Amino acid sequence: MAATPPYIIWFRDLGPEARSLVGGKNLSLGEMTQAGLRVPAGFALTTRAYEHFLERAGLRRAIRASVASVDPRDPAALEHASLEVRGIIEGASLPEEVEGALRGAYAVLAAETRDPAPPVAVRSSATGEDGAEASFAGQQETYLWVRGPEALVRHTVRCWSSLYTAQAISYRARMGFALDAISMSVGIQRMVDARVAGVMFTLNPLNGDRSKTVIEASWGLGLSVVGGEVTPDEYWVDKVTLEVTKRTISPKDFQYVRDPVAGVARTAVPPHLRDVACLTDEEVIELARLGGAIEGRYGSPRDIEWAIDGRLPFPDRVLMLQSRPETVWANRRAEPLVRPRADPIEYVMDALLSRQRPGPG
Amino acid sequence: MTQVKAPAPRFPSPFEVATPPGCEGWQDMYPYYYVFSEDRRAFEDGKLWFHDGMHHPEPLYPFDTITCESWWVGLGQYNSRVFIVPPALGIDQRVLNGYLFISANAITDPEVVGKRVDFFKRRAGYYYEHWNELYAKWEQKATETIRELQGITVPDLPEMEDEAVVTEGRGVTSAYHVIAAYDRCIENMYKMWQLHFEFLNLGYAAYLTFHGFCKQAFPDIADQTVAKMVSGVDVMLFRPDDELKRLARLALDLGVTDAFADGRTPEQVLAQLARSEPGKQWVADLDKTKDPWFYFSYGAGFYHHHRSWIDNAALPFSSLRSYILRLQRGEDIARPTAKVQAERDRIIAEYSALLKTDEDRKAFGDMLNLARTVFPFVENHNFYVEHWHHTIFWNKMREFAGLLARNGFFGDAEDMFYLHRREVYDALYDLVASWAVGTPARGPKYWPPIVAKRKAIITKLYDWQPPPALGPTPEVITEPFTIMLWGITTERVKDWLAPRGPAGESKELRGFAASPGVAEGTARVILSVDQLAMVQEGEILVCPITAPSWVPIFAKIKGAVSDIGGIMCHAAIVSREYGLPAVVGTGFATKTIKTGQRVRVDGNTGVVTILE
Numbered sequence: 001m002a003a004t005p006p007y008i009i010w011f012r013d014l015g016p017e018a019r020s021l022v023g024g025k026n027l028s029l030g031e032m033t034q035a036g037l038r039v040p041a042g043f044a045l046t047t048r049a050y051e052h053f054l055e056r057a058g059l060r061r062a063i064r065a066s067v068a069s070v071d072p073r074d075p076a077a078l079e080h081a082s083l084e085v086r087g088i089i090e091g092a093s094l095p096e097e098v099e100g101a102l103r104g105a106y107a108v109l110a111a112e113t114r115d116p117a118p119p120v121a122v123r124s125s126a127t128g129e130d131g132a133e134a135s136f137a138g139q140q141e142t143y144l145w146v147r148g149p150e151a152l153v154r155h156t157v158r159c160w161s162s163l164y165t166a167q168a169i170s171y172r173a174r175m176g177f178a179l180d181a182i183s184m185s186v187g188i189q190r191m192v193d194a195r196v197a198g199v200m201f202t203l204n205p206l207n208g209d210r211s212k213t214v215i216e217a218s219w220g221l222g223l224s225v226v227g228g229e230v231t232p233d234e235y236w237v238d239k240v241t242l243e244v245t246k247r248t249i250s251p252k253d254f255q256y257v258r259d260p261v262a263g264v265a266r267t268a269v270p271p272h273l274r275d276v277a278c279l280t281d282e283e284v285i286e287l288a289r290l291g292g293a294i295e296g297r298y299g300s301p302r303d304i305e306w307a308i309d310g311r312l313p314f315p316d317r318v319l320m321l322q323s324r325p326e327t328v329w330a331n332r333r334a335e336p337l338v339r340p341r342a343d344p345i346e347y348v349m350d351a352l353l354s355r356q357r358p359g360p361g
Numbered sequence: 362m363t364q365v366k367a368p369a370p371r372f373p374s375p376f377e378v379a380t381p382p383g384c385e386g387w388q389d390m391y392p393y394y395y396v397f398s399e400d401r402r403a404f405e406d407g408k409l410w411f412h413d414g415m416h417h418p419e420p421l422y423p424f425d426t427i428t429c430e431s432w433w434v435g436l437g438q439y440n441s442r443v444f445i446v447p448p449a450l451g452i453d454q455r456v457l458n459g460y461l462f463i464s465a466n467a468i469t470d471p472e473v474v475g476k477r478v479d480f481f482k483r484r485a486g487y488y489y490e491h492w493n494e495l496y497a498k499w500e501q502k503a504t505e506t507i508r509e510l511q512g513i514t515v516p517d518l519p520e521m522e523d524e525a526v527v528t529e530g531r532g533v534t535s536a537y538h539v540i541a542a543y544d545r546c547i548e549n550m551y552k553m554w555q556l557h558f559e560f561l562n563l564g565y566a567a568y569l570t571f572h573g574f575c576k577q578a579f580p581d582i583a584d585q586t587v588a589k590m591v592s593g594v595d596v597m598l599f600r601p602d603d604e605l606k607r608l609a610r611l612a613l614d615l616g617v618t619d620a621f622a623d624g625r626t627p628e629q630v631l632a633q634l635a636r637s638e639p640g641k642q643w644v645a646d647l648d649k650t651k652d653p654w655f656y657f658s659y660g661a662g663f664y665h666h667h668r669s670w671i672d673n674a675a676l677p678f679s680s681l682r683s684y685i686l687r688l689q690r691g692e693d694i695a696r697p698t699a700k701v702q703a704e705r706d707r708i709i710a711e712y713s714a715l716l717k718t719d720e721d722r723k724a725f726g727d728m729l730n731l732a733r734t735v736f737p738f739v740e741n742h743n744f745y746v747e748h749w750h751h752t753i754f755w756n757k758m759r760e761f762a763g764l765l766a767r768n769g770f771f772g773d774a775e776d777m778f779y780l781h782r783r784e785v786y787d788a789l790y791d792l793v794a795s796w797a798v799g800t801p802a803r804g805p806k807y808w809p810p811i812v813a814k815r816k817a818i819i820t821k822l823y824d825w826q827p828p829p830a831l832g833p834t835p836e837v838i839t840e841p842f843t844i845m846l847w848g849i850t851t852e853r854v855k856d857w858l859a860p861r862g863p864a865g866e867s868k869e870l871r872g873f874a875a876s877p878g879v880a881e882g883t884a885r886v887i888l889s890v891d892q893l894a895m896v897q898e899g900e901i902l903v904c905p906i907t908a909p910s911w912v913p914i915f916a917k918i919k920g921a922v923s924d925i926g927g928i929m930c931h932a933a934i935v936s937r938e939y940g941l942p943a944v945v946g947t948g949f950a951t952k953t954i955k956t957g958q959r960v961r962v963d964g965n966t967g968v969v970t971i972l973e
Contacts, residue, residue, distance in 0.1 A: 204581070210715040211579040236581065240711040243877050244965050245581055281879075334717035337577050338724045344731045345486045347724065349478065351570040352448055352841050 023125030042189030195310030220255030420459030662747030
C-alpha cells in the first residue's frame with residue numbers, strides 16, 4: 001500500500017504487515033480478534049502517530065540533546081535525563097489530527113459499548129529491532145480503568161514517555177541501539193471487569209505433554225497470578241476430549257480489583273470465596289477450547305492470559321487478553337518414545353517385558 | 362536371604378485369618394486342593410494373594426466353584442503351556458472363608474524369560490497375524506459349544522423304560538443318560554472356559570501395549586479415552602438393548618403399544634398381545650429375538666443365582682415400556698453410532714497429531730491397529746461365555762437339581778448348589794443306582810443336614826469382609842496379567858496397606874475414572890443382584906461390581922461406583938456408552954458408603970466423596 005499509514009488501526013483490521021506500525025502485543029490481539037476468538041474490543045494508535053507527534057512538537061532534537069551524552073553507568077545522570085525527557089514529552093501537546101483520530105476511535109468504542117465513557121486499558125506496544133523490542137517487553141506501561149477522552153489522551157502520552165525510563169535509556173545505550181531504534185504504538189482496549197483471571201498453557205509445562213492444557217486462575221485481575229502472589233486454582237483439561245482431568249483448589253487470600261481512586265486495589269478475598277473453585281467447569285472448558293483455537297492458529301503451544309468478565313453472560317464473559325509462544329518445550333529436541341519396530345508383536349513383547357523393570361519410586 | 366531388613370508391611374497371613382464364628386468347617390465345602398493347607402504352608406505363606414472381588418465378590422457356593430476352577434486352568438495354560446508368555450505363568454487360586462483369593466506366578470529369572478521369548482514370538486505372532494480368521498473360527502466353535510449344551514437332554518427316571526429301548530435294541534438306559542448328560546454338561550463348561558482364554562490374554566496384551574504407549578506419550582490421558590480409541594461400535598453387549606429399541610419401534614408400527622400399560626407384569630403384557638393378530642406378530646418376533654439376546658445375565662454370570670432376562674423379563678419389559686414412551690414423545694432412541702464413530706476418528710487423529718516424532722506416530726498407528734484387531738474378541742467374548750452359555754448352563758443344572766429334588770434329595774431344588782459338582786455326581790449316582798436296584802437311596806437322608814449347615818455358613822460368610830490381600834507385599838507388581846485384568850498395580854497395593862480410619866470415617870475414595878462426568882446424589886449400596894429392585898430414580902449406585910445387563914438400571918441412576926474393576930471392566934464400557942459418570946475399582950466403596958448418604962462421583966478424576 002502506497003497510502004500513508006493511518007494513525008488508528010482497529011484490532012479487527014490488523015494484519016501481519018502492520019507489525020512495524022503496532023508492535024507485537026497489539027498484533028497478537030489483532031490476530032486473536034480475527035481468528036474469531038473473544039478478545040475485548042480495541043484499537044492501536046500506530047507508531048506513525050507517535051512519530052508525527054515528535055515531528056510536530058519538534059521534540060527529536062531536544063530528546064537527543066538530553067539523552068545522547070548520558071553515561072549509562074551513572075544512575076543519577078540517567079534518572080535526571082529520564083525526568084527531563086519525560087517532562088518534555090508529557091508537556092507537549094498532540095497534533096490536532098492525531099488527537100482527533102484518537103478521540104474519534106474512542107467515540108466509536110463508546111457507541112459500541114453503549115457507555116459514553118467506557119473504561120479502557122492503555123498499554124504501550126513497542127516496535128523496533130527484535131532485540132530492542134524483546135528487551136522492552138518487561139518494561140511496558142499499562143494503565144487500567146482509564147475513562148473519558150481527556151484521561152485517554154493523558155495516559156497515551158504517558159505511555160509514549162515511558163520509552164525514556166532510566167532503565168530503558170540505560171539498556172539501549174549499553175546494547176548500542178540507536179536512539180531511533182525503537183518506536184512506540186499504544187493499544188487501547190475495552191477494560192474487562194475481571195471476576196476471575198489468570199494464565200493458560202496449551203501444554204503440560206511439567207512434562208511437555210501437548211495433549212493437556214493447564215489453567216491457573218484466581219479471583220480478580222490476573223496480576224496476582226502472573227506475579228505469583230497467590231497460589232492459584234489449577235485446572236487440567238484434555239485438549240482432545242475437552243474433559244477436566246484434574247482440579248486443585250487453593251486458598252486464595254487476596255485479589256486485585258478495580259478501585260475508583262487508585263484504579264486498582266489489593267483487597268482480601270471474602271471468606272466464602274477463599275477456598276472455592278473460582279471457575280465453573282463450563283468456563284474451564286470454554287477457556288481450553290479457545291486456547292486450542294489459538295494454538296491451532298499458530299501451530300505451536302501458547303502461553304495465554306485471559307479473564308472472565310463478571311458483567312457478561314456465558315460464554316461472552318470468557319475473554320482472551322494476550323498470547324505468547326511457549327518457549328521452554330518448543331526449543332527442546334523430541335526423542336522418539338519407543339524403538340521403532342517392523343513387526344507390531346515386538347511392541348507387545350517390549351510391553352510385557354518392560355514390566356519386569358521396577359519403575360521409578 | 363542373608364540379611365533381614367526392616368520388616369516390609371504385609372497383609373495378614375492366610376494362616377492367621379480367623380474363621381468367622383459359626384462358619385467352622387467351611388473348608389469341607391471345597392475340594393482339598395482349593396484351601397490353604399499346612400503341607401503347602403511354606404509356599405503359600407511366601408506369596409501375595411489378593412481377593413478376586415472383580416469376578417467373585419460373593420462367597421463361593423460349592424457348586425459355583427466350577428467357574429473359577431475352570432478359569433484357573435483356562436487362563437493359566439495359555440500363558441504357561443500354549444503361548445509361552447515370557448514373564449508369566451498362570452494365576453493360582455485358593456479359597457479362604459468362602460472367598461476366592463488369587464496369586465500371579467510371575468517369571469522373574471531373566472534367563473528363563475529369555476528362553477521363552479522365541480516361542481512366544483512364534484506362537485503369539487501366529488495368532489496376531491491370523492487373528493481375524495482364527496476369531497471367525499472361534500465364533501463358530503463357541504456357537505457350536507453353546508448349541509451342543511442346549512441339545513443335551515436331562516432325562517427323568519421312569520418307572521419302566523420305554524418299550525423302544527427293547528424294540529430298537531438301544532442297549533443303554535435312562536440311568537446311563539442321566540450320568541452321561543451330567544458329564545457332558547460339565548465337560549461342556551470346561552470347554553467353554555478353554556475357549557474363553559484362547560484369545561483373551563493375547564487380546565489384553567495387545568490392548569495394554571497401546572494403552573501403555575498412550576500413557577507414556579500423554580501421561581495424564583484418561584483410561585476411558587484410550588478405550589474409546591480402540592472400542593468398536595458394533596459390540597455384542599449393546600445388542601440386547603438395541604434389540605429392545607427395535608422391538609419398541611415394532612410395537613409402535615404394529616399399533617400394539619396399549620399392551621405395555623404401566624404396572625403390568627411381562628405375563629400380563631404377553632396375555633393381551635396374544636389376543637390380537639398384530640400382537641401375536643410382535644410376540645413371534647420377541648421369541649425369535651430372545652435366543653440369544655435374552656440370554657443376558659443380571660450379574661456377571663459367575664454364580665448360579667445370576668439369572669438372566671430369559672429367566673425374568675421384568676427389566677427388559679420395563680425398558681421396552683420406557684422406550685415406547687420416548688418414541689411416542691418423538692425422541693430419537695437409536696444409539697448415535699455414526700457420531701460415536703466420527704468422534705472416535707477425531708480423537709485418534711488429534712492425539713496422533715500431538716505426538717512429537719514421526720517414529721512415535723508410526724508406533725501409535727501400528728499399536729492401535731493391533732489393538733483394534735484384537736478388540737472385537739475382548740469386547741464380545743463375555744456375551745458368548747458368561748451370558749449366553751452360562752445362562753443355559755445354570756438352567757441345565759437346575760434340571761438335574763429338579764430331578765434330585767423330586768426324588769427327595771433336597772427340600773428345594775436350589776439346594777443342589779450347596780454341593781460341589783463332584784458331590785452332585787455322587788448324588789446322581791446314588792439316585793440312578795437306587796432306581797436301578799429298587800432300594801432307597803442314601804441321599805435323601807445324607808444331604809439335607811449337610812445343605813442346612815452349609816446354608817448357615819454361606820449366609821454368615823456374606824457378612825464377613827475379606828481383606829483385600831494376604832501375605833507379603835512384593836516391592837513391585839510385575840506380572841502383566843495381574844495389572845491388565847485386575848488393575849492391581851504396585852500403587853494399588855500400597856494404597857490397600859495405607860492406614861485408614863475405621864470404616865465409615867474416610868470421606869474420600871479413589872478408583873479408576875471409568876466414565877467421564879460428575880454426579881451428586883443419594884447412595885444406594887447394592888451387594889447382590891436381587892437387591893437391584895431397591896434402586897430409586899436419581900440415586901448413585903454403589904456395588905461390588907456391575908454387569909452390562911443392568912443397563913435399564915443405568916437409565917435410572919445418576920452415577921455408579923464399584924469396589925472392583927479395571928480399565929476394561931463391564932461397568933466401565935457400559936457407563937461410557939451411556940454417558941454415566943462412573944468410578945470403578947475403589948476397593949472399599951460398599952464398606953465405606955452407606956445407603957442414604959449423599960455422595961459425589963467424579964468420573965473425570967476417579968474420586969468419590971462422601972458429602973454427608
